Amino acid sequence: MAKTFVIDVGKCCGCYNCQLACKDEHVDNDWTPYAKPQPDTGQFWMKIQENVCGTVPKVRMHYIPLLCQHCENAPCIPACAEGAIVRRDDGLVLIDPEKCTGCKDCMTACPYGVIYFNDELNLAQKCTGCAHLLDNGYKMPRCVEACPTDAIMFGEEEELADQIAGATVLQPEAGAKPRVYYRNVPGRFISGTVYDPVEKEVIIGAVCLLTSANHAVETFTDTYGDFWFKDLPAGKYDVTIKAEGFEGKYFSALDTAKDVNLGDIPLTKE
Numbered sequence: 001m002a003k004t005f006v007i008d009v010g011k012c013c014g015c016y017n018c019q020l021a022c023k024d025e026h027v028d029n030d031w032t033p034y035a036k037p038q039p040d041t042g043q044f045w046m047k048i049q050e051n052v053c054g055t056v057p058k059v060r061m062h063y064i065p066l067l068c069q070h071c072e073n074a075p076c077i078p079a080c081a082e083g084a085i086v087r088r089d090d091g092l093v094l095i096d097p098e099k100c101t102g103c104k105d106c107m108t109a110c111p112y113g114v115i116y117f118n119d120e121l122n123l124a125q126k127c128t129g130c131a132h133l134l135d136n137g138y139k140m141p142r143c144v145e146a147c148p149t150d151a152i153m154f155g156e157e158e159e160l161a162d163q164i165a166g167a168t169v170l171q172p173e174a175g176a177k178p179r180v181y182y183r184n185v186p187g188r189f190i191s192g193t194v195y196d197p198v199e200k201e202v203i204i205g206a207v208c209l210l211t212s213a214n215h216a217v218e219t220f221t222d223t224y225g226d227f228w229f230k231d232l233p234a235g236k237y238d239v240t241i242k243a244e245g246f247e248g249k250y251f252s253a254l255d256t257a258k259d260v261n262l263g264d265i266p267l268t269k270e
């Protein structure tokens, strides 16, 4: 049995309530032996990452709440020569503030950059999973309770199996087996605006065809002349644009390593 977090990125509205609740719980509060007080500034055991994708005016935004991933194969644990970091039976990874000597080796080892240093106390610190609450009758960590959209879930892996199905983890290539799962992380997009340069008007209903080695998707420009292909895996795509009475346009090998804004696309009358 191991506790896991599941975070539904599609539900996170970027209100920062989780970040604030975490600070409210840990700043200036001494929860030894679980954690010493977090300093007033500089640490974010829960940190909202704002991801702005695309270029103006084709911009989309989403938020990734980032906390210790409470890894099953946590690289921070063997990195600590003092044996100060342990993974509990319930899966939470804790730094013992009484044993930590402030060598910072765990900070170098963690692939997620979620361990902070307390200069005043000479101590590495991070999310505790609010173990001090869970061990004293509380059901949920503060950040989970504080989320108004239920974007952050916490519980036994079996209970959250439906939410975990189809979810992803951050940096799986690091091999740490993180225990925080993320749902509905947006994929890349390709978009553009189709217009008639002679009439100086957008073209509504132009047929836009996206093709790759694996699939083909068709969409149409909307009342603003815009088209969007969303949630694309990284890869190479071709886009063909056709509208009645106009010559077509073709874009080849568009690379979705980044989001692609094709900008304003003029079509020439036949």
Ligand code: SF4
Residues within 6 Å of the ligand: 067, 068, 069, 070, 071, 074, 075, 076, 077, 093, 109, 110, 111, 112, 113, 114, 115, 126, 176
């Ligand atoms: Fe350790 Fe970093 Fe994994 Fe947390 S996210 S368990 S600090 S390696």
Ligand code: SF4
Residues within 6 Å of the ligand: 021, 022, 023, 025, 026, 045, 046, 067, 126, 127, 128, 129, 130, 141, 142, 143, 144
């Ligand atoms: Fe902060 Fe507790 Fe949430 Fe960890 S579980 S991010 S310590 S509120």
